[in-house]
Amino acid sequence: MRRFLRTAFQPTVRWLDATAIVIAPVARALWGNVVTDEAIAIYIIYFVGAALALRIVSAPYLIWQEDQAIIDGLQNEVERPERERIVQRKIRHDLQREELWDCAATLLNKTRDTILKHGTPDEDTRRTMFAEWHSERANLSEKTDRFLNEERIYRAAQDLINRCDIVIIEAQQHGEPFNYIKDAVEKARELKRELDK
Numbered sequence: 001m002r003r004f005l006r007t008a009f010q011p012t013v014r015w016l017d018a019t020a021i022v023i024a025p026v027a028r029a030l031w032g033n034v035v036t037d038e039a040i041a042i043y044i045i046y047f048v049g050a051a052l053a054l055r056i057v058s059a060p061y062l063i064w065q066e067d068q069a070i071i072d073g074l075q076n077e078v079e080r081p082e083r084e085r086i087v088q089r090k091i092r093h094d095l096q097r098e099e100l101w102d103c104a105a106t107l108l109n110k111t112r113d114t115i116l117k118h119g120t121p122d123e124d125t126r127r128t129m130f131a132e133w134h135s136e137r138a139n140l141s142e143k144t145d146r147f148l149n150e151e152r153i154y155r156a157a158q159d160l161i162n163r164c165d166i167v168i169i170e171a172q173q174h175g176e177p178f179n180y181i182k183d184a185v186e187k188a189r190e191l192k193r194e195l196d197k
Contacts, residue, residue: 023047096146097195100153103140104160108188110136111164112181115171133168137161156191163187 023044027035114133117125144157163184170180 096143097153100140100143100147100157101192101195103136103143104157104188104191107133107136107140107164108160108184111167111184115167115178115181130168137164153191153194156187156194160184160187160191 023040027040027043110133114129117129140157140161144154144161147153147157163180167180167184
């Protein structure tokens with residue numbers, strides 16, 4: 001209520017002074033001595049009364065307008081951190097996609113290198129190559145788990161891992177994995193297409 005009264009009556013004194021200062025000389029200049037001082041005072045009271053009535057009627061709207069400006073400002077303050085979080089989440093998600101593709105390409109290259117050097121007679125060299133391959137596979141598997149909520153990407157990455165597993169198993173058991181490496185390359189392309197969407 002105090003705010004309503006303050007909004008309605010705040011400029012009244014200034015209006016009364018301004019009206020008295022302006023109307024009295026203007027009325028004297030226009031009508032001369034025909035207009036009495038009492039009539040001028042009545043006109044001033046009417047004018048200030050009408051202005052005051054307009055202020056009383058418009059006070060709720062003016063208060064609402066001030067409140068809306070405050071609410072809009074606060075809403076912008078609330079939304080700004082949310083927008084920043086959304087942008088940060090998008091950047092992080094894009095980086096995770098890039099990391100997934102880098103790991104997938106590394107595993108595919110390591111798979112190819114492993115099968116090409118599989119015929120090495122040195123057992124320690126072969127063991128080291130397979131250990132490195134398993135490390136890359138575990139790395140890709142870990143990155144893939146971040147995409148559990150994106151089924152198409154998750155499935156494409158798992159298909160690539162499975163094809164690379166088949167290539168390595170064929171190399172170890174039969175020594176002829178070259179037919180399967182084409183499947184692994186195709187699965188890598190499918191993964192890339194899903195990541196680029």
